[in-house]
Amino acid sequence: MNNKKIKIRYHHLMCIPRYKGKGYSETFCRNLEKIKYSLKNNNYVLVDDCDDICICCPNNVDGKCTDESKVSRYDKLVKEKRIKGEKIEPKHICYDCCWFYICKNIDI
Ligand code: SF4
Numbered sequence: 084m085n086n087k088k089i090k091i092r093y094h095h096l097m098c099i100p101r102y103k104g105k106g107y108s109e110t111f112c113r114n115l116e117k118i119k120y121s122l123k124n125n126n127y128v129l130v131d132d133c134d135d136i137c138i139c140c141p142n143n144v145d146g147k148c149t150d151e152s153k154v155s156r157y158d159k160l161v162k163e164k165r166i167k168g169e170k171i172e173p174k175h176i177c178y179d180c181c182w183f184y185i186c187k188n189i190d191i
């Protein structure tokens with residue numbers, strides 16, 4: 084049995100539950116769906132660099148997101164809000180993401 088933990092970068096905690104089938108490529112979407120439905124309480128670890136979702140993303144170039152400065156900002160804000168116990172909402176964090184037009188309407 085494979086006990087390796089799934090790597091999830093902080094801001095993907097917002098993206099995963101809001102994922103509605105649109106993504107950067109077919110491979111990306113298939114991988115994200117697989118991860119979304121296999122995540123359980125204790126089978127993942129939070130990271131602040133490329134994770135197991137980024138692995139299949141066309142924007143991942145040599146293990147680095149082409150938009151790293153932007154997504155690192157999202158990671159940092161999500162991390163801070165978790166520590167403070169505050170609600171994590173895209174409108175306060177990732178309003179400049181290309182998928183915000185979808186995610187802004189999804190209240191979790
Ligand atoms: S590589 Fe960048 S754009 Fe792609 S999933 Fe990772 S953080 Fe998002």
Ligand code: SF4
Nearest residue numbers: 098177180182183186
């Ligand atoms: S707007 Fe972008 S970063 Fe924010 S939750 Fe949606 S996909 Fe993730």
